[in-house]
Amino acid sequence: MKRVFFLLIGILIVAVACQDDFVEPENSLTTKSAKYEKIKTFQVKGWTQIIPDETAPRFQCMPVEAGVDMCSYGWLTGHMNISGKIIQEESTYTKLYCELILTPEGPVIYNEVSADVKFACGESVSALAFVSINTVTGEVTGHTDYVAGTGRFEGITGSTKVVNGKVLPDGGLFWDTEGSITLVLKD
Structure with missing residues (x-):
């Protein structure tokens, strides 16, 4: 009887191993090795200089009548x-x-720009900047919102403000940057 029992178990094992329609459990099809992600906020400091391309087409500020x-x-x-x-x-x-906005401190030119910034490390970020230039004092104020990035900056969010902003003699702008960004750290 033992021999018959072991023979039946052996036949069953061979039959199951030879099936073409072997079905894996459902969760093994969807299981992937996910990377561990952690969100971390960093304090940002630095400086930025804006260099206009004088050969670029001119952009008319509103109202156009202001010239x-x-x-x-x-x-x-x-x-x-x-x-x-x-x-x-x-x-x-x-x-x-x-x-162009008329204020008690004098005319202010309000600008909205998009920026694509490439770093020496090879990674980049995309940002939207909202900058005001006081045409009387040359003071520059505003902030930058970070909206996208590549490499370690993928998923970046955050904002920096313009500090000590000024108009340069060549028409460019310069300011110090302070704020925070949040990154998705991947292990």
């Missing part, structure tokens, strides 16, 4: 403690909106 126009795009350079040196030749901005 204020600016370069529609250009480059930027700088350095940030989290990301390192900004590569000027590969970091560009494009003006999206411009408006």
Whole structure:
């Protein structure tokens, strides 16, 4: 009887092993090795210089009747403690909106620009900047919102503010940067 029992178990094992329609458990089909992700906020400090492309088409500020126009795009350079040196030749901005606003302190030119910033490490971020230029004092104020990135900056969010901003003699802008960014750290 033992022999018959072992023979039946052997036949059963061979029959199951030879099946073409072997079905795996459902959860083994969807199980993937997920990377551990951690979200961390960093304090950011640095500086930024805006370099307008004087050969670029002019961008008309609103209201058009005011006759204020600016370069529609250009480059930027700088350095940030989290990301390192900004590569000027590969970091560009494009003006999206411009408006002349009359204030008690004098006329202010409000700008909205998009920027694609490339760092020496090879990674980049995309940002939207909202900057006001006081035409009387040359003071520059505003902030930058970070919206996308590559490499370790993928999923970046955060904002930095313009500190000690000023108009340079060549028409460019310079400011110190302070704020925070949040990154998704992948292990």
